[in-house]
Amino acid sequence: MNDRTAIVEGTSAVQRTAVPAVLAASVLLLSACSGDGDGSPKESPRASTPGKQGEPSASGKPDPDLPPAEGSAKVVKTLAADLKSPWGLAALPDGDLLVSSRDEATITRIDAESGKKTEIGEVPGVAPGGEGGLMGLALSPAFASDQYVYAYFTTASDNRIVRLQYDEKKPAGQQLGAPDTVLRGIPKGSNHNGGRIAFGPDKMLYAGTGETGDTGLSQDRKSLGGKILRMTPEGDPAPGNPEADSVVYSWGHRNVQGLAFDKEQRLWAAEFGQNTWDELNQIGPGKNYGWPDVEGKSDDESEFVNPVEQWSTDEASPSGIAWAKGSIWMAGLRGERLWRIPLDGTKALAKPQAFLEGEYGRLRTVLPAGGNRLYVVTSETDGRGSPEGGDDKVLVVEVE
Numbered sequence: 001m002n003d004r005t006a007i008v009e010g011t012s013a014v015q016r017t018a019v020p021a022v023l024a025a026s027v028l029l030l031s032a033c034s035g036d037g038d039g040s041p042k043e044s045p046r047a048s049t050p051g052k053q054g055e056p057s058a059s060g061k062p063d064p065d066l067p068p069a070e071g072s073a074k075v076v077k078t079l080a081a082d083l084k085s086p087w088g089l090a091a092l093p094d095g096d097l098l099v100s101s102r103d104e105a106t107i108t109r110i111d112a113e114s115g116k117k118t119e120i121g122e123v124p125g126v127a128p129g130g131e132g133g134l135m136g137l138a139l140s141p142a143f144a145s146d147q148y149v150y151a152y153f154t155t156a157s158d159n160r161i162v163r164l165q166y167d168e169k170k171p172a173g174q175q176l177g178a179p180d181t182v183l184r185g186i187p188k189g190s191n192h193n194g195g196r197i198a199f200g201p202d203k204m205l206y207a208g209t210g211e212t213g214d215t216g217l218s219q220d221r222k223s224l225g226g227k228i229l230r231m232t233p234e235g236d237p238a239p240g241n242p243e244a245d246s247v248v249y250s251w252g253h254r255n256v257q258g259l260a261f262d263k264e265q266r267l268w269a270a271e272f273g274q275n276t277w278d279e280l281n282q283i284g285p286g287k288n289y290g291w292p293d294v295e296g297k298s299d300d301e302s303e304f305v306n307p308v309e310q311w312s313t314d315e316a317s318p319s320g321i322a323w324a325k326g327s328i329w330m331a332g333l334r335g336e337r338l339w340r341i342p343l344d345g346t347k348a349l350a351k352p353q354a355f356l357e358g359e360y361g362r363l364r365t366v367l368p369a370g371g372n373r374l375y376v377v378t379s380e381t382d383g384r385g386s387p388e389g390g391d392d393k394v395l396v397v398e399v400e
Contacts, residue, residue: 069353071327071340073399075360079375080115081390083108085382087195088137088151089320089365089375089394093144097367097375099394100151102133102382107149107176110394120166121176127156132188135195140233141203148233150182152197152207159186159193161207161235182235183247187212187225192255192272196320201265204238205231206249208256208269215292218252226253226291228269228283242286252289252304258321260328266346270318270330271307278316279307280328282346309341309348319379320365325372325399331363333379338363338397360395361385373398 080099088100095112098120105126109118126134132154140148140163148163162179182205186194189212196208211217211226218226221243230238230249237247258270267283277296281289282305290304298304311318317334326349330339337357342349356363356376364379373396380391 066348066351069340069342069350071325071342071353071400073329073338073340073355073374073397075356075376075395076373076398077396078115078390078393079112079396080110080117080394081392083117083377083381083392083394085133086377086379086392086394087133087135087364087382088197089367089377090137090139090149091367091369091375092139095370097394098137098139098149099377100134100137102135103128105134105153107134107137107151115394118172121164121173123151123153123162123164123176124179125155125162126153128154130190130193132159132190132193135193136197136207138197138199138205141199142233149176150197150199150205151179152195154188154193157188158184159188159195159209160184161186161197161205163233182233183207183224183229183231185224186229187214187217187223189213194256196257196259198259198261199233200230200261200267202238203233205233205235206259206267207231208253208259210255211253211291215254218254218291219288219293221246221248221251224248226255227251228253228256228259228267230285240285249285250283250287250289252287252291252293254291254295257319258330260321260323262323262328262343264345268308268321268323268328270321272317273310273313275313277307277310278313278318280309280318280321280330280341281305281307308343308346309352311335311339311352315354319363320367320377322366322368322374324368324374327399329366329374329399331366331376333362333364333384336360336362338366338376340399356397360393361388361391369396372400 085103087102090098097110134153136152138150147165150163161182165177192210194209207229217223228250229247231247255272271279287305296310297306315335316332318330321330328341337354340353362379365377367375369375376395378392380387
C-alpha cells in the first residue's frame with residue numbers, strides 16, 4: 001500500500017492547512033504498510049523529455065511572480081553501471097567515489113576515470129528491510145589523517161551512525177575496520193528512516209531522520225525521529241545547538257533524505273510529504289517545519305517555517321540534493337526527474353525546472369562533481385523501480 005494515496009485519494013483539504021486528527025490517526029494506523037513517500041513503481045516506460053517549469057505554488061500553477069528558469073542539464077557520461085540498490089555517495093580526496101548498497105550492506109569504490117568498481121567491504125550489523133539498510137555516507141573532515149568513513153544504517157533495533165576506518169592497503173573486500181558507534185537510538189521502522197548524513201562547513205555532522213510513520217515523534221523534541229540532527233564527529237551535541245545537551249537541530253520533519261550546504265554555508269533539506277506536498281526547506285537551528293500539523297506551506301508562519309518550494313508528490317518524492325551553479329539540484333524518486341531550484345539567497349530566483357524526466361527512472365542521490373558537473377545516482381533496483389539493462393547507474397551530468 002502506498003502512503004501517498006492510502007488516506008483519501010483525490011482529497012485536497014490537507015494542502016497546507018492543519019491536518020485533521022482523524023487523518024493523523026489514519027496515517028499512523030496505515031504507516032506499517034505505507035511507502036516512504038517516493039511512490040509506487042512507475043507504470044510507464046522511460047521517455048526523453050526536455051526540461052520544463054515546475055508547479056510548486058499552492059494553487060498548483062507556477063508562481064506568476066517568478067520568471068522562467070533558463071538552466072540546462074544533460075548526461076555526458078555513465079560512470080558506472082550494474083549497481084545494486086545504491087543509496088549513499090561520497091567523494092574521496094583523489095576524486096574516486098564510495099557508494100553504499102542499501103540492501104547488500106556493502107561499500108564499493110568507483111574509479112572516477114574508468115568507472116571500475118571495487119568492493120572495499122561490508123558493514124556489519126546492518127539489517128536491511130523495507131526502506132532500511134545501509135544508507136548515507138560521509139567522509140570525516142580529517143579523512144587525510146583519520147581515514148574515517150561515516151555511515152548511517154538500520155540495525156535490528158534502531159537506526160544509527162557509525163564510523164569505520166578505510167585501509168586501502170588491505171585486500172579488496174577487507175578494507176573497512178570495525179564500526180565505532182557515533183550515535184545510536186534513532187527510531188527505525190519499515191519506512192521513513194531518513195538516512196542522509198553530511199559534514200557541514202563547521203565540521204559538525206548533520207543527519208536527516210524520519211518519524212517511522214509515528215507522526216508524533218516529529219514534534220517530540222526528546223525523540224531523534226523526524227529531525228535534523230547536528231553533532232560533533234564523536235556524536236556529542238554540537239556547540240551552538242538549540243539545547244546544549246541534545247543533538248536535535250530542527251524538528252517537525254516527516255522524512256528527510258536530502259542535505260546540502262550552499263556557498264554561504266546555509267543548510268538546505270529535501271523532505272517527503274504525505275499525499276500532497278513535498279518540500280525544499282532552508283534549515284535554521286531550533287526551527288519547527290510543521291509535520292504532522294501541516295504539509296507544505298502554512299498560514300501560521302509564526303509557529304512553522306514554510307518551505308522555499310513545494311511540489312506535488314507525483315512530481316518529486318525527493319531524496320538527495322546538492323548545491324551547484326547558484327541552484328539546488330534535487331533528485332526525484334517517484335517523479336523520476338532532476339529538479340533545479342535557482343536561488344537568490346534563501347528565496348527562489350526563478351521557477352523550478354525539471355530535467356531527465358523519465359529517461360533514467362528513479363533518481364536517489366546527487367553529489368557535486370566539480371565545476372559544472374554533478375553525479376546523479378539512479379534507484380531502480382530498490383524494489384520499487386523497473387530495472388532495465390545496466391541499472392543502477394552513476395551518471396555524470398553537466399549543468400548550467
